[in-house]
Amino acid sequence: MIRYVAKRVLFLIPTILGVIFIIFAVMNLTPSNPALAILGPGTPAEDIEAYNHELGYDRPFLEKYVTYVRDMVFHQDFGKSYITRKNVFDEIWPRYKITIKLALSGVILSALIGVPLGIRAAVKQYTLWDTIPSLVAFLLAAVPSFVMGLVLMFIFCLKLKILPSYGADTIKHFIMPALAISLPSSAQNFRFTKSSMLEAIRQDYVRTARAKGVPERQVIWKHVLKNALLPVITQIGLSLGVLIAGSVVTEKIFSIPGVGSLIVDRINYSDEPIIIAGTILIAICFTLVMLTVDVLYAFIDPRIRAKYTKKN
Amino acid sequence: MKKLTALLIAALFVLAAFTGCGGGGKSTDNADRVLNMYTSSALTSADWQTTTLTSDMQILWVQVFEGLYGMDESKGGYINLLAKDVDVSDDGLVYTVTLVDANFQNGDPLTAEDVVFSYEKAMENARFNYVTSFINSIVAQDEKTVVFTLDYPYSAIAHTFWTVKVYSKREYEEIVASGKEFGIEGHTAATGPYIITGFDQSTVTLEANEDYWQGAPDIKHVKYTVISDAAAQVVAFENGELDYFPNVPNSDWENVKAKAGDNCEMVTANDVKVMFINYLSPTNDGILGNPLVREAIMYAVNKDHCIKAGLAGYGMPAFEYMYHGYVATSPNYEDGTFKTYDYDPDKAHQCLIDAGFTEEEIAAGIYVGTIMTYGNNTTILGKMTVAVQGDLAEVGLIADVDVQDYSVIGPKMYAQEYDIALFGDSGNFDFNNIRQQVHSESVGMYLVRYKDPASPFDWERIEALVDQGVATSDTADRYKVYTELWAIIADTATIYPIAHSGYGIAWSENITIDGLCPSYYHIDSFHWAN
Numbered sequence A: 001m002i003r004y005v006a007k008r009v010l011f012l013i014p015t016i017l018g019v020i021f022i023i024f025a026v027m028n029l030t031p032s033n034p035a036l037a038i039l040g041p042g043t044p045a046e047d048i049e050a051y052n053h054e055l056g057y058d059r060p061f062l063e064k065y066v067t068y069v070r071d072m073v074f075h076q077d078f079g080k081s082y083i084t085r086k087n088v089f090d091e092i093w094p095r096y097k098i099t100i101k102l103a104l105s106g107v108i109l110s111a112l113i114g115v116p117l118g119i120r121a122a123v124k125q126y127t128l129w130d131t132i133p134s135l136v137a138f139l140l141a142a143v144p145s146f147v148m149g150l151v152l153m154f155i156f157c158l159k160l161k162i163l164p165s166y167g168a169d170t171i172k173h174f175i176m177p178a179l180a181i182s183l184p185s186s187a188q189n190f191r192f193t194k195s196s197m198l199e200a201i202r203q204d205y206v207r208t209a210r211a212k213g214v215p216e217r218q219v220i221w222k223h224v225l226k227n228a229l230l231p232v233i234t235q236i237g238l239s240l241g242v243l244i245a246g247s248v249v250t251e252k253i254f255s256i257p258g259v260g261s262l263i264v265d266r267i268n269y270s271d272e273p274i275i276i277a278g279t280i281l282i283a284i285c286f287t288l289v290m291l292t293v294d295v296l297y298a299f300i301d302p303r304i305r306a307k308y309t310k311k312n
Numbered sequence B: 001m002k003k004l005t006a007l008l009i010a011a012l013f014v015l016a017a018f019t020g021c022g023g024g025g026k027s028t029d030n031a032d033r034v035l036n037m038y039t040s041s042a043l044t045s046a047d048w049q050t051t052t053l054t055s056d057m058q059i060l061w062v063q064v065f066e067g068l069y070g071m072d073e074s075k076g077g078y079i080n081l082l083a084k085d086v087d088v089s090d091d092g093l094v095y096t097v098t099l100v101d102a103n104f105q106n107g108d109p110l111t112a113e114d115v116v117f118s119y120e121k122a123m124e125n126a127r128f129n130y131v132t133s134f135i136n137s138i139v140a141q142d143e144k145t146v147v148f149t150l151d152y153p154y155s156a157i158a159h160t161f162w163t164v165k166v167y168s169k170r171e172y173e174e175i176v177a178s179g180k181e182f183g184i185e186g187h188t189a190a191t192g193p194y195i196i197t198g199f200d201q202s203t204v205t206l207e208a209n210e211d212y213w214q215g216a217p218d219i220k221h222v223k224y225t226v227i228s229d230a231a232a233q234v235v236a237f238e239n240g241e242l243d244y245f246p247n248v249p250n251s252d253w254e255n256v257k258a259k260a261g262d263n264c265e266m267v268t269a270n271d272v273k274v275m276f277i278n279y280l281s282p283t284n285d286g287i288l289g290n291p292l293v294r295e296a297i298m299y300a301v302n303k304d305h306c307i308k309a310g311l312a313g314y315g316m317p318a319f320e321y322m323y324h325g326y327v328a329t330s331p332n333y334e335d336g337t338f339k340t341y342d343y344d345p346d347k348a349h350q351c352l353i354d355a356g357f358t359e360e361e362i363a364a365g366i367y368v369g370t371i372m373t374y375g376n377n378t379t380i381l382g383k384m385t386v387a388v389q390g391d392l393a394e395v396g397l398i399a400d401v402d403v404q405d406y407s408v409i410g411p412k413m414y415a416q417e418y419d420i421a422l423f424g425d426s427g428n429f430d431f432n433n434i435r436q437q438v439h440s441e442s443v444g445m446y447l448v449r450y451k452d453p454a455s456p457f458d459w460e461r462i463e464a465l466v467d468q469g470v471a472t473s474d475t476a477d478r479y480k481v482y483t484e485l486w487a488i489i490a491d492t493a494t495i496y497p498i499a500h501s502g503y504g505i506a507w508s509e510n511i512t513i514d515g516l517c518p519s520y521y522h523i524d525s526f527h528w529a530n
Helices: A002-029 A034-039 A045-055 A061-075 A088-123 A128-142 A145-159 A171-201 A204-211 A216-246 A248-253 A259-267 A272-300 A302-311 B002-018 B054-064 B112-124 B126-132 B157-163 B169-177 B230-238 B250-260 B283-289 B291-300 B303-311 B345-354 B359-364 B380-394 B406-414 B431-438 B459-471 B475-492
Strands: B034-039 B069-072 B077-080 B083-088 B094-099 B135-142 B145-150 B194-199 B203-208 B221-226 B244-248 B264-268 B271-277 B315-317 B366-374 B397-404 B420-426 B495-507 B511-513 B526-528
Touching: A002 A061, A002 A272, A034 A045, A034 B406, A088 A128, A088 A171, A088 A216, A088 A248, A088 A259, A088 A272, A128 A171, A145 A171, A145 A248, A145 B230, A171 A216, A171 A248, A204 A216, A216 A272, A248 A259, A248 B230, A259 A272, A272 A302, B034 B054, B034 B244, B054 B194, B054 B203, B069 B157, B077 B083, B077 B157, B094 B112, B112 B126, B112 B135, B112 B145, B112 B169, B126 B157, B230 B244, B230 B250, B244 B250, B250 B264, B250 B495, B271 B291, B271 B380, B283 B291, B283 B366, B291 B345, B291 B366, B291 B380, B291 B397, B303 B315, B303 B380, B303 B495, B345 B359, B359 B366, B366 B380, B366 B406, B380 B397, B380 B420, B380 B495, B397 B406, B431 B459, B431 B475, B459 B475, B475 B495
Parallel strands: B034 B221, B366 B397, B366 B420
Antiparallel strands: B069 B077, B083 B094, B094 B145, B135 B145, B194 B203, B203 B221, B244 B495, B264 B495, B271 B420, B271 B495, B315 B495, B511 B526
């Protein structure tokens, strides 16, 4: 088991280095001029050139890449923002925590809504427990989170006037954003859980369990659910990664100072250090989520455990 | 079913526990009340010199820092601020400025040394060359007198006095000496009515300067929240979470008006949306070099279409580069002293015929290149670009549209690598600013290269008039000079003002406001309405 986890962790290193390389390459290919963005139109060309040099923007691609990786690995230094001249990590980290908080609350909410309803719909197939949630899920899956956000704002802010429309100070500030990102995601969880459960329900071992007289509740919880859970866990893990990386729209609508909105804001200034570090941190988070999913797999699936136990 | 009902009731209780918010809570004590404002992007520094966005300048340039002059459009533009008196020598080369008795937020008295220090800092910054390059020397004559000596007479100096803000030399130097960069944190090195006490990626907080030299502001605490999404700004105002809402999106004006009732006003912004035509463009064998084609383009563009498309109908057709209501020396189209190319498709058609195109060629469509602008398809200029494309097509002129990020489009425009460009300019308070667009020595916004070996224009006269305008101190005389200048520019059919934007301002019932300013509001003119 330890070997399995260690192997997965080691695999993270080339993945992250590759991600950094791609981000650097993309940034290098993108036409931008931070000095012009900062100093504004009307600034003489030589001043723009000098400022870009001062920022280190005009260095060769490979030199920038190698220096960046070295500083990041050995000094935990992500550089300084071109705009604020502040340490990039200090700027990003508080916002990163907010984004993670938002994404986690969204994922938990979507799992709490989608999974139980999916189980119920599979067990009570062709009843109202199945048809109504299925219809709602179709609708929710088709609604982008920013539309959902605006609809929620309309209801809870403009009509009911019971929730604040912006900020991230208290838990009530997170209710609407979390709902906005979790509802479409819970629709996906519902459909995934339902189809996975239906597939498991039709397996021979379930029929055998029922033939043996195992109580229906036990059949569902022990035999069906445990086997149906594997793809659902993958789906939830993936959605966490997607929500972290893709919460920018929700952050913008609800004015939540998360990392996504920071990156988008700084793109306008070509603030490379922030854009690169923000994207790297999102990529690291995504890979860590995937690692967690892999480890959970090993815990749930005895076949993976057995594979590594045998080798030992 | 019972379980479900119990769950629903529990959920309602939880929801109820979170409720009771939404509006800005009203406190009975005005001293504790917080004015809730929004800013569209995070403030990146507390140093006025580093700001480039209007939203940042609205905070730092007005509420926190002050210059020798202030800007208040409700009081006619430039106003004396830290300059009590300004005496100009007969030759217009020496300005002697007497300072008011003011203190910095840190308690230090304002001295001539602080002013000299601040101007020197500004002159070291390339960004402010355009307002300082004519200054030869600045000397502190005594504690309260500063003497500016200029290289040549420069009557637009008011813009310099407004632009350059004054630092407390002592505090600035102490911060730098401690190894920090000035502006990274809040400070008290300014004289303005509000002290910047904190700023981060989501908020900016200001506290009243109780010892402000013009009297302590009525509103003691101000909190800005970064709300970049326009729809979210509207919702926040309608939900009672914002007390002042400048720059209401035009498309939401009616909704905001319905909410604000009497507490709103649509004023004309101090801006211009303008079209440039590059007569040197090689596109289609240099078709834009033909003045009749350029005139056809101008006659074909319907300003009302552009206002409807880009500004949701809230705007005013523009005929001069700067709105004469805000800029006293700006030419006024009502005088009939220059060509305005009023929308006339028939005239556009005739221009094309006169240019030698046949009816068949016009019917088939004549390619005039790409209309370029920055932003995206949902921004004002992006939408106007599409409207212009449609208007041109109506008279048989075919154009492509290229809308991209400013970082891509801006340099192309400044390098004159375009055919037709839509551009936005704002914050012009003196017609001398036209120098940036028409004088060959200006850098950046010189979009039409009047001075060129292939130029058919009298660029020497254009530049002479620019120089003459700025060397003339009498306002009426300057008006005459600039009117002649603008008439020449209009005849070139290269710069075509389209619209001045409508600028919606709304405020909550919590406050009253002494005067509305579209460019730079003054929170010290706000009061609690009890």
